Amino acid sequence: MSDSQHEIIVCQGTGCVSGGAEQLYSLLQKELAELNLSDSVQVKGTGCHGFCQRGPLVVVEPEGLFYSKVGPDDIPDIARSFLPDGRPVDRLFYYDSTIGRTLPCYHDIPFYYKQQRLVLRNCGHINPESIDDYIESGGYQAIHKAVFEMTPEQIIDEVKQSGLRGLGGAGFSAGQKWEACYVEEADQKYVICNADEGDPGAFQDRSVLEGDPHSVLEGMIIAAWAVGASQGYVYVRAEYPLAVRRLKIAITQARERGFLGKGILGSGFDFDIEIFQGAGAFVCGESTALVLSIEGKRGLPKLSPRPRTTQYGLWGKPTVLNNVKTLANIPLIINHGSSWFASRGTEHSKGTAIFSLTGNVVNSGLVEVPMGTRLRDIIFDIGGGIPNGRAFKAVQTGGPSGGCLPAELLNLPVDFDSLTEAGSMMGSGGMVVMDQDTCMVDVARYFLDFTRRESCGQCIPCRVGTKQMFDILDHICRGQGRPEDIDLLEELGKSIAETSLCALGQSAPNPVLTTIRYFRDEYEAHIKEGYCPAGVCFFYQ
Amino acid sequence: MEKVKLIIDDLALEVDEGTSVLAAALQNDIYIPHLCYHPALEGRGACRLCIVEIDGSLATACRVEVEPGMVVRTKSPEIDQAIRPVVELLIANHHITCRGCPSSGKCQLQKLMAQLRIDRRRVRRLRVPDEELPLDTSPPCFDYDPNKCVLCGICVQTCEDLHGTSSLYFLNRGNETRIAFYGDESRCASCMECIKRCPVGVLMPKQTRSTD
Numbered sequence: 001m002s003d004s005q006h007e008i009i010v011c012q013g014t015g016c017v018s019g020g021a022e023q024l025y026s027l028l029q030k031e032l033a034e035l036n037l038s039d040s041v042q043v044k045g046t047g048c049h050g051f052c053q054r055g056p057l058v059v060v061e062p063e064g065l066f067y068s069k070v071g072p073d074d075i076p077d078i079a080r081s082f083l084p085d086g087r088p089v090d091r092l093f094y095y096d097s098t099i100g101r102t103l104p105c106y107h108d109i110p111f112y113y114k115q116q117r118l119v120l121r122n123c124g125h126i127n128p129e130s131i132d133d134y135i136e137s138g139g140y141q142a143i144h145k146a147v148f149e150m151t152p153e154q155i156i157d158e159v160k161q162s163g164l165r166g167l168g169g170a171g172f173s174a175g176q177k178w179e180a181c182y183v184e185e186a187d188q189k190y191v192i193c194n195a196d197e198g199d200p201g202a203f204q205d206r207s208v209l210e211g212d213p214h215s216v217l218e219g220m221i222i223a224a225w226a227v228g229a230s231q232g233y234v235y236v237r238a239e240y241p242l243a244v245r246r247l248k249i250a251i252t253q254a255r256e257r258g259f260l261g262k263g264i265l266g267s268g269f270d271f272d273i274e275i276f277q278g279a280g281a282f283v284c285g286e287s288t289a290l291v292l293s294i295e296g297k298r299g300l301p302k303l304s305p306r307p308r309t310t311q312y313g314l315w316g317k318p319t320v321l322n323n324v325k326t327l328a329n330i331p332l333i334i335n336h337g338s339s340w341f342a343s344r345g346t347e348h349s350k351g352t353a354i355f356s357l358t359g360n361v362v363n364s365g366l367v368e369v370p371m372g373t374r375l376r377d378i379i380f381d382i383g384g385g386i387p388n389g390r391a392f393k394a395v396q397t398g399g400p401s402g403g404c405l406p407a408e409l410l411n412l413p414v415d416f417d418s419l420t421e422a423g424s425m426m427g428s429g430g431m432v433v434m435d436q437d438t439c440m441v442d443v444a445r446y447f448l449d450f451t452r453r454e455s456c457g458q459c460i461p462c463r464v465g466t467k468q469m470f471d472i473l474d475h476i477c478r479g480q481g482r483p484e485d486i487d488l489l490e491e492l493g494k495s496i497a498e499t500s501l502c503a504l505g506q507s508a509p510n511p512v513l514t515t516i517r518y519f520r521d522e523y524e525a526h527i528k529e530g531y532c533p534a535g536v537c538f539f540y541q
Numbered sequence: 542m543e544k545v546k547l548i549i550d551d552l553a554l555e556v557d558e559g560t561s562v563l564a565a566a567l568q569n570d571i572y573i574p575h576l577c578y579h580p581a582l583e584g585r586g587a588c589r590l591c592i593v594e595i596d597g598s599l600a601t602a603c604r605v606e607v608e609p610g611m612v613v614r615t616k617s618p619e620i621d622q623a624i625r626p627v628v629e630l631l632i633a634n635h636h637i638t639c640r641g642c643p644s645s646g647k648c649q650l651q652k653l654m655a656q657l658r659i660d661r662r663r664v665r666r667l668r669v670p671d672e673e674l675p676l677d678t679s680p681p682c683f684d685y686d687p688n689k690c691v692l693c694g695i696c697v698q699t700c701e702d703l704h705g706t707s708s709l710y711f712l713n714r715g716n717e718t719r720i721a722f723y724g725d726e727s728r729c730a731s732c733m734e735c736i737k738r739c740p741v742g743v744l745m746p747k748q749t750r751s752t753d
Contacts, residue, residue, distance in 0.1 A: 281714065298711065303586035303604055457692065457711065457718030459589050460576075464630040467716040471668040488666050495626035498599070499589040 006041045006082060009059040011124065013048025013210055014203070014242055016055040020072065024056055027072055031079035041082050047211015047246075049124035050366035051111055054094060059106060059124070066106035067092035097362070098384060111363045114382045116344065118352050119328045120368045123211030128246050131253035134214040140259055142331035146222045147267050150334075155226040156182055159330065161338035163350030168194055168285070168323030169398070169427045170503070171349070171416040174330075177320060180310040181227040184318035189229035191220050191271075192314065192321040194290060195236035195243070198282040199399030200450060202430035204354045205324040207366050209236065209243035212328065213250035217273060219327030221259060222334060224271040227320050232273040235290050238280065247275055282400075282454035285428075286502055287321050289456065300458050301502035323428070325354055345371035349415035353429065355397075360435035362387050367431075369414070376410040379433055390435035394518070396443070398427025400450040401507035403514030404434070404443060423514040425507065439536035440519040441526055445473035447511040455504065462505030465496040469512055479539030481527035490516060547611040556607055563591050563602035566615060573615050574624060574653050576631075577693035578603045579738055582702060585694055590624050590653070599623065621657075628657055633667035634716075635741075636688050644742020650691065680722035682729045683736055683744045687719050690743040696720060696735035704730055720744075 010016075010025045025045055032038050049057050054068035058078060065088055067078065077089045093102045094109055103109050117123075126133035134140070146155055160175025181189060193216060197205040209216060220232045236244055251273055254260045262270045276294050278284050284293045288302035291314050306312075313319025329351060333341045342350045349371035355378065358364045362384030369378060375395060379385065386392050394404040397414075403424030405412065412418055416426050434443065452466035469492055472485050493509030500506045516523060525533050532539070543558040549566050556565040561584050566573045576588040584591075584603025591602040594614040602613070614620075632654065639645045653659075670688075677685040692711070697720065701707035708728035712721035720743075722729075736744045 283714075303601070305600070305604055453715055455715040457714045457716065458694075459587050460631055460691070461589055461627050463692070463716055463718065464634045465627070468630055468633070468667055475668065482666075484666055491622075492626050492630070495623055498623040499592060499627055501586065501589060 007061040008041060008043050008078070009046050009061060009124070010043060011047075011049045011055060011057040011059075012045035012128075013052070013055075013123075013207060015048065015052035016057055017242070019056040021056040023072060024058065024070060024075060027075045028058075028079060031075050032082070035079055035083065037079065037082050044127055045129075046125060047123045047128045048207040048366060050115075050120060050207070050368075051109075051363065052365040053363050054365075058092075060088075064105040064107055066094055066104065066109065068094050096384075111365070111367075111382055111384065114377070115368050116352055116370050117368045118332055118344075119208060119215075119325050119354055120211070120366065121332075122215060123207060123366075126212065128211050128213055129249050131214060131250070131257060134212070138335065139214055139331070140218055140257075142334035143218055143221055143225075143259060144265065146225055146334050147265060147269060152182060152226045152228065155222065155334065158338045159226075159333060162333045162341040163338075163345070163348075164326065164329055164333065164341065165349060165416060166323055167325040167329075167354070167426075167429070169425065171426060174322060174326055177310055177322070178223060178227050180308060181229075181318045181320045184311055186318050188231070188315075188317045189224075189227055190314045190317055190319040191224045191227065191229045191232040192290070192294070192319060193220055193232070193234040193324060193327055194285060194287070194321055195234055195240070195324050196278045196285040196290060197237060197240075197324075197428060198285050198454070199428055199430045201358045201432050202356045202399055202428055204356050204366055204429050206240050206243050208324050208328055209240070210246055213243075213246050214254065215328040215331055216247075216324055217250055217254055217260070219322070219330035220273060221264065221271055222330050223320055223322065223327065225269055227318070229320065230270050230272075232271060233276050233294060233314075234273060235276045235278055235284075235294060238277040244275060244277060251275070281456070282450075283456045283502075283504055286504060289502075290321065291319065300456050301504070303501060325429075346413065346415045348417055353414055353426065355414075355429045355431040357383050357431050357433070359396075359431075359433040360386055360390065360438070361433040371415045372413040374410070375405070375412050375414060378414065378431070379410070383433065386433070386435045390437065392433070393436050393438055394434045394440065394443075394515075396424070396432040396434065396447075396511070397430065398425035398507075398510075399430045400447045400454075401425070401504065401510050402427050402430070403510045404440060404518065405514070406518040408518075423510065423517060425510070437534055437536070439477075439532050439534040440515040440522045441473060441476050441532075442534075442536050444511045444515045445470065445477050448473055448508070451504065451508040455508075456502075459499075459501040459505060461496045461499045462501065462508060465492055465500075466505070466508050468492060469496070469509065473512070476523065476526050477532075477537040479526070479530060479537070481523075483527060485527060486516060486520065486523050489513075545607045545609050547607050547609065547613065549613040550615050558607070560607050561603050562593065562595065562600075562605045562607055562611070562613055565607050566593075566602065566613070571615060572656055573602050574628070574657060575603065576649055576653065576691055576740055577695060579695050579699070581738075582695065582698045585698065587694055588691070589627060592620055592624055594620060625657060625659075628653060628659060629664045629667060631691060632659065632664050633669050635691070636670075636673075642689070642742065643745065644739075648742060649740035677719075677721075678747075680729075681726035682722075682731055682733070682747070684747060685720060686743040686745070689741055690720060691741055692718055692720070693740060695738050695740065696744055699734050699738050703732060703734055709735060
């Protein structure tokens with residue numbers, strides 16, 4: 001390799017760090033120093049690259065060489081590859097089993113080139129702990145534009161025109177939410193970033209906060225300017241220590257540079273952000289429960305009809321509450337304009353969707369695609385299909401309250417409305433792929449076990465109903481199902497969805513109802529024929 | 542006070558402005574299923590049983606104020622399909638037998654079962670809790686039976702309403718939720734209102750009260 005300026009990027013996302021990436025980082029620095037290469041080769045830590053399955057990841061720029069599953073023993077070879085007669089370390093290149101070829105560069109790998117990374121634009125490219133890196137990549141320009149060139153009305157209009165919908169799950173128009181808060185008269189307003197990502201298997205909010213925290217802060221600052229808020233909170237799970245650490249660093253840096261605090265960038269606009277760590281209740285991701293949790297109260301969703309959070313939110317003041325990914329989109333919309341943003345996606349779902357692709361899939365990781373991309377393209381083209389020659393059985397989208405969709409629906413476009421119609425939902429973006437060896441009754445049982453534990457206990461249908469559905473599913477999985485159980489589950493599911501107080505209970509029956517809808521024969525095999533077709537459930541006598 | 546005219550189940554009624562639909566119905570002897578409602582308290586909407594059809598869409602009657610010209614239906618196949626399973630769930634979770642229960646005869650859940658003509662055969666399809674939880678005798682002013690509690694929250698709301706801050710509150714979450722007494726005896730004014738208002742009699746006066 002030549003001796004011109006190189007950059008070695010060592011992924012410091014949670015997945016790679018747990019695989020020893022912190023050690024790789026320091027080893028690499030030591031090794032380069034010993035070879036007197038420290039001046040020509042920079043080592044940089046970044047956030048998550050998304051291809052967590054192949055971690056720890058090391059990327060060499062500007063060539064874009066992609067080394068996967070890197071271990072400490074590989075470091076000397078990587079370092080020596082930068083010597084004048086050095087050769088790239090072929091054995092660490094990614095081997096694509098579907099095309100039977102080794103692909104040295106990350107932009108040749110289908111997992112990457114088939115994605116369209118907007119929210120994840122900086123993840124894996126910039127050092128999340130350096131504000132300069134963010135500014136160099138075009139960061140904080142949107143604040144300049146928003147504060148000095150645009151009125152709040154213009155910003156709200158731009159966001160409305162873009163068609164951006166809340167990416168936390170509900171899919172409510174972000175611009176309309178801002179407008180509803182903007183028109184309220186109040187001495188104090190708040191902007192809250194919802195980073196209480198609690199779905200099992202979902203990690204996209206965490207990855208954005210760990211990989212590009214400044215983009216979220218910038219989105220919050222623009223939101224605050226638009227609606228007239230002076231205080232912001234990031235409500236983040238305490239289970240995300242790395243995200244909390246990087247957020248703290250980012251907030252301190254933003255204050256030092258005058259992007260936060262009194263008189264932002266010399267204007268008359270004051271805004272500051274505090275971090276609030278959640279105490280581990282899934283239901284606190286629900287907007288009204290989240291607000292109560294910040295106020296120090298029990299996190300119970302408020303009853304409807306109720307005033308909207310944009311009218312009566314935190315401490316009774318108008319509050320805008322947006323998801324991490326929604327906010328990370330804002331700087332892009334301000335910089336590039338609403339029509340640029342609205343050019344991707346479907347008629348009613350604009351922009352991109354981000355999924356944590358996990359389960360029985362070759363390439364698990366973080367995936368961002370335009371809204372409307374087919375499930376098949378995400379699972380087979382980007383995800384690389386099902387490992388070990390197994391057959392695809394189902395995909396579960398939208399977290400614990402999403403539905404399980406069968407192979408017949410693989411051509412379904414992924415957007416808010418199509419998923420809801422099929423009995424699932426976008427949710428916050430979990431996507432769990434299951435192969436032929438998965439028992440769908442057991443899957444439903446697993447998700448109901450989650451929701452029954454996380455129910456706040458306030459309303460009867462959710463509190464007692466999720467427990468009852470779990471008990472029935474548990475009996476079926478143990479060979480103690482009764483002939484009437486399938487009808488009973490459907491009857492209960494519909495009633496719980498209809499009567500529950502908040503979205504948690506209203507969507508909790510989804511895994512049961514969709515598995516019955518699409519995999520009824522498996523339920524019948526358990527109950528009537530006394531066996532588990534997938535061989536997962538063990539029947540006691 | 543201004544009066545509002547509305548129609549509930551084809552009956553033209555006139556009630557005070559600001560009344561909830563549920564209160565308006567109950568004042569006029571129209572029964573709407575409910576457990577967490579108490580006339581002295583604000584509707585909490587937690588039991589989800591007072592679902593009615595207001596101007597064509599379903600809503601909880603305790604949370605909606607009457608409006609002039611409102612048309613309310615309290616019974617329909619749709620409403621029944623929504624709330625009947627909820628009542629059945631509650632009964633299955635409530636230790637099905639009433640024999641020996643001190644509140645038998647004045648229990649709101651019994652009334653609900655009678656009004657909805659709950660079919661015990663349907664309830665028997667459900668799984669019942671396998672463990673009996675012990676009576677909680679730790680609160681200074683009452684004993685508490687968690688097995689039969691419907692967690693309507695009337696006791697919590699009552700204590701807060703009468704004394705500013707409640708010495709009773711919810712403990713745990715999900716199906717593990719209980720009512721618990723926080724603090725010591727000094728936090729309780731011994732007004733006994735929580736016991737009096739409990740719709741299912743799970744708060745009971747202490748069996749042996751100190752005689753000092």
